[in-house]
Amino acid sequence: MLLIEAGAEAADPDIWNPAAWPLLQGRDYDWDYRTEPQAGTAGRVHRWARGRLVGGSSCLHAMGYMRGHPSDYQAWADTTGDSRWSWEGLLPVFQAIEDHPLGGDGIHGKEGPLPVYLPADEVSPVARAFIEAGASLGLPRLQGHNNGEMIGVTPNSLNIRDGRRVTVADAWLTPAVRSRPNLTILTQARVRRLKLDGNQVCSLEIVGRQGLVEAFADQVVLCAGALESPALLMRSGIGPQGKLDAAGVGCVIDMPGVGRNLQDHLLGAGNFYAARKPVPPSRLQHSESMAYMRAGTFAANGQPEIVVGCGIAPIVSECFQAPAAGTAYSLLFGITHPTSRGSIGISGAEIGDRLIIDPAYLQTGRDRELFRQALEAARAVGHRDELADWRERELLPGTLNSVAEIDDFVAQSVITHHHPCGTCRMGKDADAVVDSDLRLKALDNLFIVDASIMPSLTSGPIHAAVLAIAETFARTVAYDMV
Numbered sequence: 001m002l003l004i005e006a007g008a009e010a011a012d013p014d015i016w017n018p019a020a021w022p023l024l025q026g027r028d029y030d031w032d033y034r035t036e037p038q039a040g041t042a043g044r045v046h047r048w049a050r051g052r053l054v055g056g057s058s059c060l061h062a063m064g065y066m067r068g069h070p071s072d073y074q075a076w077a078d079t080t081g082d083s084r085w086s087w088e089g090l091l092p093v094f095q096a097i098e099d100h101p102l103g104g105d106g107i108h109g110k111e112g113p114l115p116v117y118l119p120a121d122e123v124s125p126v127a128r129a130f131i132e133a134g135a136s137l138g139l140p141r142l143q144g145h146n147n148g149e150m151i152g153v154t155p156n157s158l159n160i161r162d163g164r165r166v167t168v169a170d171a172w173l174t175p176a177v178r179s180r181p182n183l184t185i186l187t188q189a190r191v192r193r194l195k196l197d198g199n200q201v202c203s204l205e206i207v208g209r210q211g212l213v214e215a216f217a218d219q220v221v222l223c224a225g226a227l228e229s230p231a232l233l234m235r236s237g238i239g240p241q242g243k244l245d246a247a248g249v250g251c252v253i254d255m256p257g258v259g260r261n262l263q264d265h266l267l268g269a270g271n272f273y274a275a276r277k278p279v280p281p282s283r284l285q286h287s288e289s290m291a292y293m294r295a296g297t298f299a300a301n302g303q304p305e306i307v308v309g310c311g312i313a314p315i316v317s318e319c320f321q322a323p324a325a326g327t328a329y330s331l332l333f334g335i336t337h338p339t340s341r342g343s344i345g346i347s348g349a350e351i352g353d354r355l356i357i358d359p360a361y362l363q364t365g366r367d368r369e370l371f372r373q374a375l376e377a378a379r380a381v382g383h384r385d386e387l388a389d390w391r392e393r394e395l396l397p398g399t400l401n402s403v404a405e406i407d408d409f410v411a412q413s414v415i416t417h418h419h420p421c422g423t424c425r426m427g428k429d430a431d432a433v434v435d436s437d438l439r440l441k442a443l444d445n446l447f448i449v450d451a452s453i454m455p456s457l458t459s460g461p462i463h464a465a466v467l468a469i470a471e472t473f474a475r476t477v478a479y480d481m482v
């Protein structure tokens with residue numbers, strides 16, 4: 001078995017320091033993409049971080065672990081016609097992944113490779129006040145976000161053990177696994193193109209330290225992520241004919257679905273408050289609590305529609321000036337199931353050619369309407385008495401007099417929540433790219449196992465869902481390959 005990774009092994013000690021995660025962006029192991037200018041966000045170009053190292057984006061991410069809501073997965077089961085992708089189907093899979101303090105209760109996992117930590121004493125007093133404020137409005141108190149109930153208030157569950165980040169490479173590529181005689185890990189080696197023979201991938205062209213080499217394989221599992229997996233297919237001539245023609249790539253298999261259906265969560269950054277006394281630095285990872293809710297009510301239950309998060313730092317988009325750390329805090333606000341759909345394209349046939357990333361942020365009226373409600377919910381929480389000891393005054397957005405002014409503020413304040421997915425969507429319809437075994441529909445021996453196959457976003461951060469995709473594939477498809 002050959003594992004090929006474009007980047008190097010993780011080595012920067014900051015990776016394992018939870019509080020340092022925002023500083024990792026822009027370092028040499030971040031792909032550091034740029035989107036196309038976004039009409040829905042005041043014409044802004046958004047920077048998208050992605051990990052380029054063994055462990056991928058799990059080395060850069062914010063460590064929040066949220067399975068999502070059962071309805072999120074019912075949508076996957078419905079679109080594939082395959083109950084493996086339902087909440088009930090995935091429950092044993094999540095349990096196998098997790099080492100959770102509540103493990104063994106029939107819901108959470110115990111002694112799996114990935115720690116899920118429920119913070120207690122370290123939770124910031126600002127996040128505690130935020131949780132009390134949400135509860136005073138009627139949001140239920142939860143113990144983490146992972147038992148199927150998401151609406152409510154709780155500290156975020158984190159992939160941290162003994163105060164250190166645990167990456168997927170730490171969890172699964174253990175020394176025992178790395179020493180297996182049938183595994184070779186090839187780093188700083190980038191797959192440039194898949195070569196096809198009929199309905200098979202026969203070899204991969206790899207650009208690495210030895211220059212261009214070709215590797216032959218019986219089975220290929222593509223895990224390059226929501227941006228690079230569709231890009232690699234397109235560079236190999238698999239994708240929408242028109243886009244391939246425009247990029248100067250000969251079309252081998254016309255698959256209109258490749259690169260389509262791009263989705264991402266946005267967060268408004270933020271509903272922002274000057275503090276009346278110094279805000280102690282986060283002892284966790286700054287984003288300590290996310291409150292999920294229905295729009296327009298704090299009482300209802302079910303699948304979330306909006307989220308309000310508590311940032312123990314002055315978190316604002318580049319359109320605004322952040323005051324000094326310790327003098328302010330941000331309530332972040334967003335929507336959980338955006339209906340806007342974007343796309344990934346390639347600008348040329350070579351790996352150096354820029355990706356064309358168009359998330360089509362805030363293109364639907366529904367998304368803009370729900371964003372207004374999310375901002376309103378953030379302000380309702382932010383102005384509660386429970387936060388009065390911390391709140392000197394609201395700095396952003398201040399007075400907004402019309403829907404147009406609210407929409408302008410949202411457009412300027414939103415930043416990516418870092419959850420691009422959906423660009424090689426699984427499903428049983430003709431436009432889906434992979435089937436429910438994650439096999440590329442047009443080929444016999446190519447599987448895609450990463451965030452690109454998600455038909456739709458889960459309610460919260462998506463890393464847990466990506467791991468469940470990988471574990472399901474390992475148990476039910478890859479198992480039969482060996």
Ligand SMILES: Cc1cc2nc3c(=O)[nH]c(=O)nc-3n(C[C@H](O)[C@H](O)[C@H](O)COP(=O)(O)OP(=O)(O)OC[C@H]3O[C@@H](n4cnc5c(N)ncnc54)[C@H](O)[C@@H]3O)c2cc1C
Nearest residue numbers: 006052056057061062063064191225228450451461462463
């Ligand atoms: C800054 C940030 C914060 C986030 N915070 C959270 C969070 O708190 N909670 C959460 O749930 N999610 C979070 N996410 C999202 C989460 O990390 C990702 O959704 C998830 O890691 C995606 O996994 P993946 O396997 O699809 O892709 P990745 O983890 O990105 O892996 C793709 C891998 O493929 C390699 N690769 C790409 N192209 C090639 C090629 N041609 N040849 C060889 N190798 C290649 C890449 O270098 C990379 O290692 C965050 C992401 C970021 C960037």
